[in-house]
């Protein structure tokens with residue numbers, strides 16, 4: 001017996017249907033994982049609404065999970081039944097059990113629970129590549145981060161502080177402002193404020209070398225105005241809607257700026273990069289430098305409620321769905 005949340009046609013949270021599905025058999029190169037926890041991520045909303053196209057319908061959405069290996073397919077030699085594993089970036093996670101390509105799975109070290117793993121693999125590895133590779137944050141850098149109280153955001157705030165940066169976070173409510181300050185943010189701005197003016201004030205006119213912007217449409221242009229000359233705009237999400245690229249001349253006019261639109265899949269496409277990224281994440285979590293806040297849990301069958309909360313901006317930190 002196996003159950004999953006499937007989407008038969010794109011739309012609102014009501015399109016998330018809990019139904020019985022066949023128990024999958026691992027094909028060569030795959031492992032069957034029984035989930036103990038599934039991660040909730042904003043990308044799940046994009047797949048549900050159709051902003052990101054599923055390869056076919058009906059689709060089991062969800063990109064992240066953690067649990068125990070039940071069986072392995074032909075050719076899988078480094079995993080065995082009973083191993084505790086997690087993954088991020090493989091569509092099909094909103095299920096009690098599912099098959100995953102074995103080369104996308106990471107074994108969990110002691111001290112990391114499956115619930116914690118489901119809360120952090122996608123958001124935490126994203127924080128890792130954004131802060132360590134897309135732009136390598138140095139001690140003394142001042143960085144600007146949107147949606148700082150969210151899943152990716154709250155991890156990035158703590159990690160950037162651990163790296164010695166000054167963190168300016170943007171959030172929508174005073175409660176979220178308090179939350180990011182409690183996690184180390186130096187400055188908490190409210191999204192209704194004039195963000196470039198506030199950044200100018202805080203940096204004494206120098207502005208910032210990098211902006212991490214996952215809000216997208218609503219914030220893109222103002223984010224460019226927060227950068228110093230030759231600064232890097234990291235546009236890594238579309239919570240308010242996708243960004244259409246303006247006339248490239250705008251980058252010249254605003255100081256020879258760089259823009260990138262990165263994805264975790266690109267940064268972890270090679271297995272060695274996946275393992276190194278996960279390892280780095282495990283280290284900061286096990287050392288206590290970064291605390292994974294599972295601030296909401298929902299039964300997996302109630303994924304629609306979880307989506308309403310996420311899109312309604314009522315969640316902070318990470319959210320986990322429990323099968």
Ligand code: NDP
Pocket residue numbers: 040041042043122123126147148149150151152153170171172173176191214215218236237238239240241262263264265310311312313314315316317
């Ligand atoms: P979050 O927990 O950060 O939730 C989204 C947050 O965005 C909200 O809490 C809200 O915070 C803010 N927001 C601003 N405008 C809106 C809006 N119009 N509607 C809804 N929310 C809005 O989600 P995740 O941590 O899962 O993901 C954060 C972002 O990072 C997403 O855009 C996601 O797509 C992106 N992402 C990108 C990856 C990549 O590799 N490119 C990988 C992982 C995530 P507030 O109320 O404070 O404004």
